[in-house]
Amino acid sequence: EVQLVESGGGMVQPGGSLRLSCAASGFTFSSYDMSWVRQAPGKGPEWVSAINTGGGSTYYADSVKGRFTISRDNANNVVYLQMNSLKPEDTAVYYCSAPGNYWGQGTQVTVSS
Numbered sequence: 131e132v133q134l135v136e137s138g139g140g141m142v143q144p145g146g147s148l149r150l151s152c153a154a155s156g157f158t159f160s161s162y163d164m165s166w167v168r169q170a171p172g173k174g175p176e177w178v179s180a181i182n183t184g185g186g187s188t189y190y191a192d193s194v195k196g197r198f199t200i201s202r203d204n205a206n207n208v209v210y211l212q213m214n215s216l217k218p219e220d221t222a223v224y225y226c227s228a229p230g231n232y233w234g235q236g237t238q239v240t241v242s243s
Contacts, residue, residue: 132156132232139224139237142216150211150237152226160204162229166211168222168239178224179211194220216241 138150150166165180179200180189188200199212209226216239223236 132228132230134226134228134232134234136224136226136234136237139239141240141242143243144217144241146216146241147212147214148216148239150213150224150226150239152209152211152234154207154209154226154228157228159207164200164202164209165227166200166209166224167227167233168220168224169236170219170222173222175225176222181209213239218242 133155135153136150138148140148142148161183163180163182166178167175168178169175176191178191178194179198181200181202185202190198197213197215202209218241221239221241223238225233225236227233
């Protein structure tokens with residue numbers, strides 16, 4: 131059974147940082163690209179970032195480029211999202227996603243002064 135468990139969310143002031151983690155199990159993690167998706171209140175899902183199997187290729191939405199960094203640890207089946215220079219518009223539930231439309235339960239990120 132595929133399981134994705136996100137953690138690391140919280141409340142932070144504008145300009146602050148958070149590091150999200152997603153622990154994966156139930157599939158061969160190192161064989162799959164992984165993504166982060168977010169959903170703000172009242173809005174549809176927004177793709178945020180993706181990383182290839184080896185971690186050598188990363189992709190970002192324009193809205194987060196230069197502020198967020200995705201990485202992965204294939205030895206421990208974890209994908210990360212380092213978020214810096216956070217803005218109020220980054221407020222959302224963040225989900226990690228695996229191919230096959232698997233999503234975790236999400237972790238809330240709130241950016242507010």
